[in-house]
Amino acid sequence: MEPTSRNDMQIEIRVLQSLSDIPAGDWDRCACPEAVDGGRPDDPFTTHRFLKALEDSGSVGPGTGWDPLYLTAWDGETIIGAAPLYAKGHSQGEYIFDFSWAHAYEQAGGRYYPKLQIAVPFTPATGRRLLTAPGREVEGRSALVQGAVQLAADNGLSGVHVTFCTEDEARAGEAMGLMSRASQQFHWLNDGYAGFDDFLATLSSRKRKTLRRERARANAFGGEIHALTGDEIRPEHWDDVWQFYQDTGARKWGTPYLSREFFEIAHDTLRDDMLLVLAERDGRNIAGALNLLGRDVIYGRYWGCIEHHEFLHFELCYYRAIDHAIANGLSRVEAGAQGEHKLARGYLPTRTHSLHWLADPGLGNAVRDFLKAEAAAVDDDIEVLTAYGPFRRDRQEEQD
The missing domain is CATH 3.40.630.30 (Gcn5-related N-acetyltransferase (GNAT))
Known part of the structure; x- marks a missing residue:
């Protein structure tokens, strides 16, 4: 052409x-x-x-x-x-x-x-x-x-x-x-919340109890959750992210879209644009969610795991993104394509x-x-x- x-x-x-x-x-x-x-x-x-x-x-x-x-x-x-x-x-x-x-x-x-x-x-x-x-x-x-x-x-x-x-x-x-x-799509909008509890207060009583229960169960997976940006993200983290990404890609698309080299290049040129949320248990990362950061928005992109724990997906992908948006005064979280399950978690169409x-x-x-x-x-x-x-x-x- x-x-x-x-x-x-x-x-x-x-x-x-x-x-x-x-x-x-x-x-x-x-x-x-x-x-x-x-x-x-x-x-x-x-x-x-x-x-x-x-x-x-x-x-x-x-x-x-x-x-x-x-x-x-x-x-x-x-x-x-x-x-x-x-x-x-x-x-x-x-x-x-x-x-x-x-x-x-x-x-x-x-x-x-x-x-x-x-x-x-x-x-x-x-x-x-x-x-x-x-x-x-x-x-x-x-x-x-x-x-x-x-x-x-x-x-x-x-x-x-x-x-x-x-x-x-x-x-x-x-x-x-x-x-x-x-x-x-489903987006979460920040109405000037002072914290996650402030957001919860806007929900119906039943939904509020459900979200609290989900977060409690997710955080009882037996490890710690780390939210990393910029230089906090280290080269070795991408070995785990690649493993998570391959698992999700194989289940959703058959073949992952991104190559392994993308994550290596992204570490050098894009890590300041990233929020990486990792769940660590017994000294290894067992699940993770990769977000990209805009000036006023968090964009949820990829999730994966090598161990299944109840509600950990929701915690890493949705609730931790909300936490970051509130803490940093960002206006919304875009959680990606599809997924009506996001509605119950405060993400509106x-x-x-x-x-x-x-x-x-x-x-x-x-x-x-x-x-x-x-x-x-x-x-x-x-x-x-x-x-x-x-x-x-x-x-x-x-x-x-």
């Missing part, structure tokens, strides 16, 4: 097959301009260091079904936009499922794969996907969308998909003619967004009708699930 350009706007689109072809400062000028002062980015997933760790570790690239085609938009020699774009040979590791679209299109004689995906691989976390320099949002987004669509059209690909984008990007994409899709362009008009029309019906169903589901949440009735009425 050759680079394309948009001369009508005097903005050039360049397609890069490796992040080694662009300095980190140029990419991050669009990906995380809020961190130019050395602070934490809003989220780490589109930073040069995170995406390059995926690339350098072989987690994306040849043989993975995720072939990098990073889009960059330039005004002369000034970068004004960037997007983590991949040519996808399948729909795995996306968490916005389009398997039924692919099946229908191929049954009708079409070729759905490869397709183009603007996304963070294996990461169902909402964040900016059409990355733009401050003040260049409108023209930068337009150039990136036009560039991706032109790239797909020029190469006979079935479509372009932008997954887990922000609500603002979804509205902008709709205005440019893309189809928007609604999904849902939240709308997520994606954008889609399909080259075939017949498929596009069918999908557009489907998305309208799906969006209504998602809204209904969110309303029903929220009503069944664990909060006290008076508290629920305040949220409604």
Whole structure:
């Protein structure tokens, strides 16, 4: 696939097959301009260091079904936009499922794969996907969308998909003619709690007792729990994390998405963006949860264990993340994809967004009708699930 350009706007689109072809400062000028002062980015997933760790570790690239085609938009020699774009040979590791679209299109004689995906691989976390320099949002987004669509059209690909984008990007994409899709996740929201007991006080009596009982049983597993960030995370911890990750990956996906080398690179470049929660018993780590840290959000990513202990999963993944958010004044915890069991633990259903362009008009029309019906169903589901949440009735009425 050759680079394309948009001369009508005097903005050039360049397609890069490796992040080694662009300095980190140029990419991050669009990906995380809020961190130019050395602070934490809003989220780490589109930073040069995170995406390059995926690339350098072989987690994306040849043989993975995720072939990098990073889009960059330039005004002369000034970068004004960037997007983590991949040519996808399948729909795995996306968490916005389009398997039924692919099946229908191929049954009708079409070729759905490869397709183009603007996304963070294996990461169902909402964040900016059409990355733009401050003040260049409108023209930068337009150039990136036009560039991706032109790239797909020029190469006979079935479509372009932008997954887990922000609500603002979804509205902008709709205005440019893309189809928007609604999904849902479960997020915990910090209402200025002074501590975990303060959060518990907002729950119904029955749910409050349940959570206290779960935490007590989890912490009686016979060891200690450690929450580590930055330099507290040591190289040897990744041997345990890899073992946990392989176990979970084998059960959920068949083959883990990330390579072992990813964790080694992440230790060097990403450990300041991480919260690692480990359960240690008899001198060895027997379970762990890996979170990524944004400026105001904790993103739950991976969990695994080599011993089963009652409720330890909930403690490490959900309750310790809440503890950290409260202690550090963070606004929410995003616990990843799926899992209605999170509702009873104070994680409420939240709308997520994606954008889609399909080259075939017949498929596009069918999908557009489907998305309208799906969006209504998602809204209904969110309303029903929220009503069944664990909060006290008076508290629920305040949220409604």
